[in-house]
Amino acid sequence: MQQFVWNAAPGRVVFGAGSLGGLAEEVARIGARRAVVLVTPTQARRGAAILASLGDRCAGVIATAAMHTPVEVTEAALAELRAMEGDCLVAMGGGSAIGLGKALALRTDLPQIAVPTTYAGSEMTMLLGQTERGEKHTVRSAKVLPEVVVYDVDLTLSMPPALTATSGLNAMAHAVEALYAVDANPVTSLMAEESLRLLARALPRCVAGDAAARSDALQGAFLAGVCLGAVSIALHHKICHVLGGSFGLPHAETHSVMLPHATGFNAPAAPDAMARVAQAIGAADAAQGLWDLASRIGAPMSLAALGLHESDLDRAAAIAVASPYPNPRPLTQAGIRALLGDAFAGRPPS
Ligand code: NAD
Structure with a gap:
């Protein structure tokens, strides 16, 4: 007999094409008067819009979000946020912008209010990974879970094929x-299977430029985020x-x-x-099957291609x-070292 615990996280999710059009309403719903928009530098124009x-x-807009949420970026943004007297955070972008919002x-x-533009899934979790002095630490807190998530499929159309994959x-x-997972349960398992089904079918089409597949891909990413x-x-x-x-190493490529x-x-x-x-x-x-899919959609296939050095593998296995x-x-350290060796060289999974 299976035993499980299922904790549903609170939060409002608005999903659709063009749903960004309802953002002002969501800000008003929260009762905020001085929302501050958070983006990465490359998304500054979207932030201004x-x-x-x-x-x-x-x-105002803070356009300094960076991958792996460096603490010094957060501290500088916090000073800006205070100077702006912000009363609500609107993080628009991938996991980096959403990470800054959570921090x-x-x-x-x-x-x-999180407005995801990639498939990273951070918007659905109480997790925050922050990097300080070369080490990434994870915090779990209900404080970091966005109150509202606005998924607008249209915002994902600009993802280039490499980022999509x-x-x-x-x-x-x-x-x-x-x-x-040790705490897998029937709810997350259902969501996980549906997420995999949607993404495995949609990603090859998205990478080939089929805009109609983007809705399924984003829906799959939403379900995956809930699982995470x-x-x-x-x-x-x-x-x-x-x-x-x-x-x-870069986040999505490493995954x-x-x-x-x-x-x-x-x-x-x-x-x-x-x-x-x-x-x-x-x-x-x-x-x-995952290896074949990754190869088919043009994802990087080796850690060497991401710039890792072979001499780093022992230390990576030890930290892991x-x-x-x-x-x-x-x-075991030896088992992980072997796994990393295969991934480094781009050999098929063993
Ligand atoms: P990212 O947010 O860094 O985005 C990658 C690049 O793509 C950036 O330059 C960004 O501006 C650009 N971009 C984003 N959306 C785009 C779009 N629609 N069109 C064109 N360009 C776009 O990368 P990511 O992989 O989404 O997020 C990675 C970060 O998220 C990492 O720091 C990771 O730790 C964190 N993360 C956290 C969780 C969590 O639950 N805490 C989950 C997943 C990821």
Whole structure:
């Protein structure tokens, strides 16, 4: 008999094409009068457009969000936010912009509206990864969960094929790990399977320029984000965390490279989850199917291609096993080093 605990996170989700048009209403609904818009530097123009659309309910734009949420960027943004007397955070962008919103919410408890433009899924979680002095630490707090998430499919149309592929695989990684998580439950498993089904079919079409597939991809990413927020992460996310936080590798690309390898590593210890992954993505084998999908959509296939040095692998394996966490297959430094060796060289998952 299965035993489980399901904690539903509070929050309002508005999904659709053109739903950004309702942002001013969402800000008013929260009762905010001085929203501050957060974006990455490359999305500054979109930030300015939101500023204009919110009119006198918007106090300004902070366009300094950066990957892995460096604490010094947050501290500088906090000073700007205070100077603007902001009373609500509108984070628009990928996980970097949303990460800055969460880091500011943690420090101020201001309400957040997240407007995701990638498939990273951070908007649905109570997790915040912050980088300080070369190490990334995760905080879990209800304070960082956005009160409102506005998914506008139109905002994802500008994602180039490379970002579409890697961000989509980042989302799929949340769903794969949810299926074998120590605290997996029937609700997240249903969402994870549907997420994998939607993303596996939509991503090749999105990468080929088919705008009609974007809605399914974003819906899959939303479900994957809920999974990430609801269950414990395991080997795959921990390794990506180490590679991003301690070696500066880019987030979504690292997830793309590692996903087939982490899946292959855990396969012998989680046969039921693997069968569900394989079925959802329409493959005979979960790890090989994910590898084939990544290759088909043009994702990077090796850690070497992301700029990691072979001499970093031993240290990465050591950091990855330094603090224990639940994982279907027992973790050893040698096992992780072998897995990293395959991923570094771009060999198929073993
Ligand atoms: P990102 O937010 O850094 O975006 C990558 C680049 O793409 C940026 O230059 C951004 O401006 C640009 N971009 C974003 N949306 C675009 C669009 N629609 N069209 C064109 N360009 C676009 O990358 P990401 O992978 O979305 O997020 C990575 C960050 O999110 C990492 O810091 C990671 O740790 C964090 N994250 C956190 C969680 C969590 O639950 N805490 C979950 C997932 C990711």
